[in-house]
Every structure is written in structure tokens, then in C-alpha cells.
Amino acid sequence: MSEPILNDISHRRFNLLRGSWVLVSPHRNKRPWQGLQETPTKITLPEYDPECYLCPGNIRAQGQQNPKFDRTFVFVNDFSAVKEDQEEYHPERKEASLATRLLRAESVTGKCYVITFSPSHHLTLADMAPAEILPIIETWTNLYTAHLSPKSPLAQIASATTVAPLSQEDIAKPNAQYRYMQIFENKGTTMGCSNPHPHGQIWTTTSLPEEPAIELEQLKKYKREQGGAHLLVDYAETESKEKERTVFENRSFWAGVPYWAVWPFEVMIVSRQHKRALVDFDEKEREELAETIAEVTRRYDNLFETQFPYSMGLHQAPLEGTDEEIESSHFHIHFYPPLLRSATVRKFQVGYEMLAEPQRDITPEQAAERLRACGGELYRRNL
Amino acid sequence: MSEPILNDISHRRFNLLRGSWVLVSPHRNKRPWQGLQETPTKITLPEYDPECYLCPGNIRAQGQQNPKFDRTFVFVNDFSAVKEDQEEYHPERKEASLATRLLRAESVTGKCYVITFSPSHHLTLADMAPAEILPIIETWTNLYTAHLSPKSPLAQIASATTVAPLSQEDIAKPNAQYRYMQIFENKGTTMGCSNPHPHGQIWTTTSLPEEPAIELEQLKKYKREQGGAHLLVDYAETESKEKERTVFENRSFWAGVPYWAVWPFEVMIVSRQHKRALVDFDEKEREELAETIAEVTRRYDNLFETQFPYSMGLHQAPLEGTDEEIESSHFHIHFYPPLLRSATVRKFQVGYEMLAEPQRDITPEQAAERLRACGGELYRRNL
Ligand SMILES: O=P(O)(O)O[C@H]1O[C@H](CO)[C@@H](O)[C@H](O)[C@H]1O
Ligand SMILES: O=P(O)(O)O[C@H]1O[C@H](CO)[C@@H](O)[C@H](O)[C@H]1O
Numbered sequence: 001m002s003e004p005i006l007n008d009i010s011h012r013r014f015n016l017l018r019g020s021w022v023l024v025s026p027h028r029n030k031r032p033w034q035g036l037q038e039t040p041t042k043i044t045l046p047e048y049d050p051e052c053y054l055c056p057g058n059i060r061a062q063g064q065q066n067p068k069f070d071r072t073f074v075f076v077n078d079f080s081a082v083k084e085d086q087e088e089y090h091p092e093r094k095e096a097s098l099a100t101r102l103l104r105a106e107s108v109t110g111k112c113y114v115i116t117f118s119p120s121h122h123l124t125l126a127d128m129a130p131a132e133i134l135p136i137i138e139t140w141t142n143l144y145t146a147h148l149s150p151k152s153p154l155a156q157i158a159s160a161t162t163v164a165p166l167s168q169e170d171i172a173k174p175n176a177q178y179r180y181m182q183i184f185e186n187k188g189t190t191m192g193c194s195n196p197h198p199h200g201q202i203w204t205t206t207s208l209p210e211e212p213a214i215e216l217e218q219l220k221k222y223k224r225e226q227g228g229a230h231l232l233v234d235y236a237e238t239e240s241k242e243k244e245r246t247v248f249e250n251r252s253f254w255a256g257v258p259y260w261a262v263w264p265f266e267v268m269i270v271s272r273q274h275k276r277a278l279v280d281f282d283e284k285e286r287e288e289l290a291e292t293i294a295e296v297t298r299r300y301d302n303l304f305e306t307q308f309p310y311s312m313g314l315h316q317a318p319l320e321g322t323d324e325e326i327e328s329s330h331f332h333i334h335f336y337p338p339l340l341r342s343a344t345v346r347k348f349q350v351g352y353e354m355l356a357e358p359q360r361d362i363t364p365e366q367a368a369e370r371l372r373a374c375g376g377e378l379y380r381r382n383l
Numbered sequence: 384m385s386e387p388i389l390n391d392i393s394h395r396r397f398n399l400l401r402g403s404w405v406l407v408s409p410h411r412n413k414r415p416w417q418g419l420q421e422t423p424t425k426i427t428l429p430e431y432d433p434e435c436y437l438c439p440g441n442i443r444a445q446g447q448q449n450p451k452f453d454r455t456f457v458f459v460n461d462f463s464a465v466k467e468d469q470e471e472y473h474p475e476r477k478e479a480s481l482a483t484r485l486l487r488a489e490s491v492t493g494k495c496y497v498i499t500f501s502p503s504h505h506l507t508l509a510d511m512a513p514a515e516i517l518p519i520i521e522t523w524t525n526l527y528t529a530h531l532s533p534k535s536p537l538a539q540i541a542s543a544t545t546v547a548p549l550s551q552e553d554i555a556k557p558n559a560q561y562r563y564m565q566i567f568e569n570k571g572t573t574m575g576c577s578n579p580h581p582h583g584q585i586w587t588t589t590s591l592p593e594e595p596a597i598e599l600e601q602l603k604k605y606k607r608e609q610g611g612a613h614l615l616v617d618y619a620e621t622e623s624k625e626k627e628r629t630v631f632e633n634r635s636f637w638a639g640v641p642y643w644a645v646w647p648f649e650v651m652i653v654s655r656q657h658k659r660a661l662v663d664f665d666e667k668e669r670e671e672l673a674e675t676i677a678e679v680t681r682r683y684d685n686l687f688e689t690q691f692p693y694s695m696g697l698h699q700a701p702l703e704g705t706d707e708e709i710e711s712s713h714f715h716i717h718f719y720p721p722l723l724r725s726a727t728v729r730k731f732q733v734g735y736e737m738l739a740e741p742q743r744d745i746t747p748e749q750a751a752e753r754l755r756a757c758g759g760e761l762y763r764r765n766l
Pocket of ligand 1: 347348349350351352574576577
């Protein structure tokens, strides 16, 4: 480790991507744990579950029938958090009162999708080969393209990008121009996921949500202050040289535990070249992204020999925005996994973390070292 | 509700205290839940548990024996996240390299305490009468006072404040001047608490942590822009008039579900007069604070007839800071409880919430209405 003292003393690290701090207390990992034990997901699931609303051919909550899809399948979320059509909101408080100043709301419309990652109920990304993950990346790219503002500098690229056309694209046509598309996956019951069938979600809104907005401010600032350089290009380059936080890398992507990671085994996948969004990748790059996702998720499962829970999500250029916003955006993926010591002992970001500041126990360097060491075959392949 | 349409449409609300947004999707509360079920804490605990490291007279992890205390008891956390003494940190990276710019850390020292709320193993704040909660507030006040910078405008007030002297004050003398004291409680296994004996924690650091720093920026800004007015005084006044988010109030405090609440039954207790920190309260005000805490925690337990889990914490003036920081600070308490629909179904702030923006289902007005309705005796008193 380049600064071994950080293995021993309490310190804070600065998250350049958010402009925020995290408290690191390495010695704290030694404390005994007598609290809540997680219940690992049982790993013997059937390939097809007649009760699952995501399996091919089954009927969903509101009566629609899934097609007999063979790769991915996208549909509008039956319980969407935002909708395309709703009553218009005109704030009633108009007078210059305290209430008008203090109680501020704005309407949000948008569209929420569910995307299955495979027809097989019992698979996860960790079980899938890069070639099986590729169609997911293609579907994400198609959905992103279908929602891009025609005024975005990305729109031209998008139309030139050759992604295998998916029969489903029609469902993806939005009624209106939205601002941002958040692609994400919750995996495992610990992360609020209620169906083990491999799937992710896509929420598209008229608003630019908090997290991408915070990151975008930092990305714009860095680009302005560093004569056009990109924070995450510089960061990936630095990490690739330093090595100690690297988990896996190929020609196009760096994957590792960020210097400022909050979750014990948090990982970020960063495009090494400046890429604003999914549409900037060519086929080879999409394959390398698939390989990187496979490497990260497989290592996660190998680490504690369990179905490793996490929330993951893509950050990229807004669907609609200023040229500065779009040019400053840089494609990356965050993985936020809660487990700390074993399949049953997690890190709680509670009390101090909610009220004061995120806090971690093992250092990012220790976490990366362990993840590097557990590559190779998926542990359960040979069981 | 003053704007009934907000009960039906998806919208965002602006959190003036943090300068951030939260997404509200009221219709989403109707979706069925098939995910993780919480295991409620069993409510039949003994009054004394020989295995508990917090019960009077017992031996703790590192061999010390607890005294036979009869109200509160404070000790230095056996597994402190920050310590008073550690090796000094001098960053090794000095050259003007990318790594120097991108990988930034700083040392943090400080002191962590545990405070028991009662000698009785089986009690919680919800079980305690205001007169039993009062000693906790007095101990918090004493600890805060013992750590105050002698240069703070609060130091004079503090020495004039008459809080019953606690025999334990000697342990509270810090070696150095720290910047901030975070007082908090994690309650319930869901919130990472590993011992049901009623207790809280106090982490005191050389750094001003993220959350109080973010709030302090907003408080300073409001005071500057509104000719010296205090955001939370104006806010409590507005809410006290609007009533629909109020859960309980007395002469000194407003307690309710903030307009911008993230957690389903989140509550904030706000001092109605401008008070910078605990030391600004007189005895009557401390009694009213005890009453307000009792009212909130009892209603929580009554809501789903369970031991309601939460993290709660006090925000107040930094121990050391500029005059503007100290004068802009305003005493308040946040309660962040995860339960959504019943004792076993929680809200997960995962996926979209971690990657994009906090999201809630029931509106703050609906939550406040339910909490207002469940005052009165603690449900388990008559079981
Ligand atoms: O200190 P405790 O109670 O052992 O631990 C609990 O509270 C801490 C402060 O909020 C958290 O960092 C831990 O994750 C949590 O389990
Ligand atoms: O949409 P789902 O899978 O039912 O729900 C899950 O993911 C959502 C988006 O992160 C969260 O808002 C929910 O709290 C969580 O349970």
C-alpha cells in the first residue's frame, strides 16, 4: 500500500466524484458482532417458476402475459414510481408567505421499465458468461437511444451505432422528452429485491435526480479547472498505475474499489477513454463491458461463497441537457454491496452514518486485495 | 391537506435544510410486497441480563466493570471509530501528480462514548416517562459542555447553566479541542443495534462531519438572505400553523413529519425558539424536550404495536467554530425509522435511492396523521 499508515489510523477520504467525505476506521473491523444475521438467499431455484411474474409465458400482476422471450424482455413497471400521464400541478401557494418559501414541490413525470436479464429463473449476472451479458448491454443501449433528445450531440452517434435491433423497441417510445434515465439492479432480499429472477429496472424522469446531479457538478468543475481533462479518465489512469485498488481491468474498463468507497466491497467500473454514455461504445467495447461486469459479479459471489447482494447502477449523460453537461458526463457503474465479513454479517450505514458521515471499517485497499484474489470459476459451478 | 393533488401525483419536494430533493410516489404504496420480512425484536426481556455488557455491575469486553448506576452511565466506547491518540499523518504524496490531486485523505482523531439510558435492560425511551428521560438530556448537556471550546460564545452560557452535576463528568474531559459532537441512538437490530439495553452513542471528532456541514451551509445561507431570520424557527412556525404534518407540540418544541421527509415515518423535533445547542435550554425547556421525545417514541411503538426501530440523532452547534456557524446553528433532532406498512415490512432505500434520489411512497401528511392518531398509553402497558 502506498501509504501504509492509512491501514492503522482513523482518517477521512475525499470523494472527488461527489465532493463529499467518508470516515475510515480500519481498527474497528476487530470488534465482535452480536447483531443481526442475514439469511442468505437459498441457491437451489428452479430454472422455471410458474409463480414468478418474470418467467417467460407467465401472467403478471395486472393480467398481461410475458412472451416466450429468449434473452432479455422489457416491460413498463406495473407499479411505476413515476408515470407518463398525471394531473398537472400548479402550486396553490402563491402569496409571498413563509409557507410558499419553505414548502416547495414540483411535479415529476416519467416512465419506469423492468428488464429481465435472462429467461432462466435461477441465473444471476455472476452465473452468466460475457456473451450472455452482452444482450443486456444492448437492450440498455437501445432503451437509452430511444429516449435521447434529438437535440443531444449524442443523438447522431446513437443513430449510427449498430446494436442488434430488439423486437421490443416499440414499447420504449416515450410520450415526452425526459431528462434522465437511471438504469439499476437491486440484487438479493437484503437490497429490497422481492423476486430472484434476474432483472433490473430503468426509471426515466423529467428531473435530473440528486446523485447524477451532484456528480455532474463535480465533473463539470474538474473539466473547467483542468483545461478540458476528464476526472474519471484521470482517475482510472491513476488507479490503473497504483494497482492496489484495482480488481480487474481490460483495454476499455477499469474496475476497482474507489479510494473513497463507502460500502465495504463497493466497486466502480469506469470507462478508461472518455465515453459520455452507452451509445459511445462500439461492439468490442460492449463486449469488454460485459466481461468486466462478469468479472466483478463472479468475484462478489466467490468472496463469501454466497449470492452476494448489491444495488448497482449506471451513471452517464442526461437524455437532454446542455452541451457542457453532456460533454462532461462520463460513463461509469457503481456497485453498492452491504456485506462486510461473511454471507451473514453486513455493514449497517445507520446512526452516525445517517446523521453525520458515512463510515467504513476495512480499507478500500484490503477490500480490493480480497476481490482480486477470488477470480476464476464461480464457486458453485463445481458444487 | 392544503394541496390535495400531492396525494395523487408523483412529485419531488425540496429539503431546505439539506438543499436536496426527494421523490414522492403516493400511488406506489398500493403495490404488493413479497420481499424480506423483518423479525420484530422479542419484547420479553429480563430487567437484568447477566450477559449484557451494559447492565449495572457487569464486566465489559475489555475487562472493566460497570458501576451500579441508577440513571445514566457513560463510558468510552470499547471499539471506538476514532481515538484521541494515533500516529500523525503526513501525506506521502507531495509531488504535483495526478495521484496527489485525486487521492486525498486527512487524519481524524476524537472520542467515542456509549451512554446507557437506564439501568433496566428491558426498557426503551418509549417505556420511559419524561422524568426518566430528563437525566439523559442532562447527561448529553454535560458531555457537550465538557467538550465546548472555551472560545465559543456558548461556553459562557454553559458555565451558567444549572444541570445536575453527574459524578462521571471526569471521564468526559477530552485531551484536545474537537470540532463536532454527534449524539445518536440506533434502536433495533434492523438499525444495526446489537444490544437491546437502552443506550445511545456520542462520537466527537476533529472534523465537521458531512451532514451537519451540509445543513450548516443551508442555515447560514438562509440567515444571510432573510435578514437574520432562522430557517428552522420559520419552519416550525409554519408547520405549527399548517398542522397537517404536526405530530406533537408544546411551548418549546414542534415535532412532526418534515415536508421533505425521506423515511416513511421520519420525524423531526425542532426548537421553536432559536436555540443553538443543548446548553441554551433551561430546566423547563429540558423537561419539554423530554416530554416531546417521550411522545414521539411512544407513538412510534403504538403505530404498529412493536418495538419501532430507528436511528435518531441531535444536530446542534459545533463545539468549535466561527461565530457565524454557531449563531446560525439551530437545535433539532432527526428520527429515521425504516418501517413502512407493519412491524415486518420496511422501506428499502436501495437501487434508485442510492444511485439517483431518495424516494418515498406514503406522503408525509398521511404519515403525520397516523402518528397523531396513536398517542395515549403505550400499547404494551396493558398487555
Ligand atoms: O457501534 P455499534 O452499535 O456496534 O454499531 C452500529 O452503529 C455504528 C454507528 O452508527 C455503525 O457504524 C455500525 O455499522 C452499526 O452496526
Ligand atoms: O421496485 P421494487 O423492486 O418493488 O422495489 C425496490 O426497489 C425500489 C427502487 O430502488 C425501491 O424504491 C424499493 O424500496 C425496493 O423495495
